[in-house]
Amino acid sequence: MADSYDLIVLGSGPGGYVAAIRAAQLGLKTAIVERENLGGICLNWGCIPTKALLRSAEVFHQMQNAKAYGLAATGVSADLAAVVARSRGVAKQLNQGVTHLMKKNKIAVVMGEGKLTAPGKLVVTAKDSKIDLAAKHIIVATGARARDLPFAPADGKRVWTYRHAMTPNELPSELLVIGSGAIGIEFASFYNDMGSKVTVVEMLDRIVPVEDADVSAFLEKSLTKQGMTILTGAGVEALKADGKGVAARIKTKDGKVAEQRFSHVIVAIGIVPNTENVGLDTLGVKMDRGFIEIDPLGRTNVPGIWAIGDCAPGPWLAHKASHEGVTAAEAIAQALGNKDVHPHGLDKSNIPGCTYCHPQVASVGLTEAKAKEAGRKVKTGMFPFIGNGKAIALGEAEGFIKTVFDAATGELLGAHMIGAEVTELIQGYTIGKQAELVEDDFIRTVFPHPTLSEMMHESVLGAEGRAIHI
Structure with missing residues (x-):
């Protein structure tokens, strides 16, 4: 007889494991199926270990430029093997953290290759064994993989x-x-x-x-x-x-x-969704170019089957997957009779994007060009890092912050940043967009000094021709 659950999550990436935790918090009997590593690509081979690598490169860059800070660093060199080992250690630590969270929330972890066989039915193949599972609802969170060049598939060597x-x-x-x-x-x-x-x-x-x-x-x-x-x-x-x-x-x-x-x-x-050989075609789940079609709560066209993250339409970002996971878990709990949860569909225009190059890039909402294409009359503000005391003190005076507003209503349409730590700053504008703040709300807000965040204020002031420090 198959083990039975309220919810089975297929895939344990930042969408899958978060969905499982939220479901368990809401009292659902939950299992998660993973074929490789808890935490998925993001935690083990994506977002987190790449940031560890980039941090090492950033420190190395600073060491090479120590003289600019009145310091001396001689004989500076990089040990690539040690840099990679640190990155893998960070990934391992967080993988162990997810394992702990599964135990803490009493989520059953089933390791192996999962495949849907019928509505509410799933078989997991692990080495020489097969395990039958059943659930009232199943979330597909199988993620995606890198797209190969058709004429030169990756060989891992060159x-x-x-x-x-x-x-x-x-x-x-x-x-x-x-x-x-x-x-x-x-x-x-x-x-x-x-x-x-x-x-x-x-x-x-x-x-x-x-x-x-x-x-x-x-x-x-x-x-x-x-x-x-x-x-x-x-x-x-x-x-x-x-x-x-x-x-x-x-x-x-x-x-x-x-x-x-x-x-x-x-x-x-780009990426290719991991939706082959999962049993989706057998169940008649609708897909577009391999990506699973869903509604704003994560429901597919097949009752009881849900999808989140990189196997669903973009943007293909870890934080979007996590948010979808919470939304889907709450919607499932509601469908199972929980009257205390009130899930809301995801507004993709409020999802920030971050790129951790040097200098960093971050944004949320419409670009100036996209806003104009949408027929909006816009006004923009821009403030450079060179006008900010904290940026100069840090030796990071390269970059700017740009804000895009609706000229008639003052609605914040988008914010775009490049420079030191902008991946941390962008959340201020993201909250503003989610809360539907307008230009005047930002203008009246007091920003602390000395901080990089002051540039966010100055950029908004700049849209009115009121920037102070430039």
Whole structure:
């Protein structure tokens, strides 16, 4: 007889394990099925270990520039193996933390490959055994994987995905990064700071193309100044790897094609949802290009089947997955008779995005161009880091904060930042958007001094021509 639950979560990434915890908090008998590591890609091979790598690169950069702070650091060098070991240690610590949270919340953990066999039915294959599970509701949180180039699949030796790039056995001498989204730019920044000669190829006309055009332009200028080669409007037509490196045929924006050699290549051209062989087709779950179609609460077209995170429509961000997990768990609890929960559908326009390159990039809401395309009459404010006392004191005077408002109503439409610690600052504007604050609310707010957050105030003032320190 199958083990029976109120809820089974298939996948334990930042969406899956959070959904399981919230469901358990609400009194649901919950199980989670995981084929590899608790915490999923984000915790083990994505968000967290990459930030550990980037932190090491940041400290290394600061050590190399100690003289600017009146300090002396001689004989500075990087131990790549130790840097990677620290990153893996951070991931292991957090994996153990999720394991503890499962026990604390009395969530059954079933390790193995899960597959839906019928509504409310799931079989888990683990080595030589098979376990039948049943539940009133099932959340699919199987995530996604890196997309390969069709003509040059990753081999882990010379052609890497993000996963290979996190555990290198050698430092690339000349690195080609294909794709300039968050993953590509973060690895480009890491390896550049570690001493690799980095070239970034982006098919579109600017890097980090989902960001505001002013941010893209500033970042390209900054990365070029740091020594990177940035090729926009360009494409890689062929890759040929051998024992010594990779020959890449690159077509630049002027239409010319030339072959260049690199020691390694990182492919960062997007993701593919892990929705094959899960049994979704058998149940008739609707999908679009492999992504599971859901409503704002996470319901699919099949009763009792839900989906969250990277296997559902974007944006494909860990914090979006976690929020969807909480929403779906609460909606399931409500469906099972809990009258004290009141789930709300996710407003994707209020989801912030963060890129941890050097300098950092963060944003929420509409870019200036997107706001205008939507027919909004806008006014913008911009304030540079060089006008902020804390930024100057930190030696981090590179960057700016830009705000976009509706000219008629004062509604905050978007905020866009580049510079030190902006990934921490962006949440102030995110809360403002969620709370539907208007320009005057930000103007009347007192910001502490001396802080980087003062620039957020100045940017808003700038939209009215009232910025003080510039």
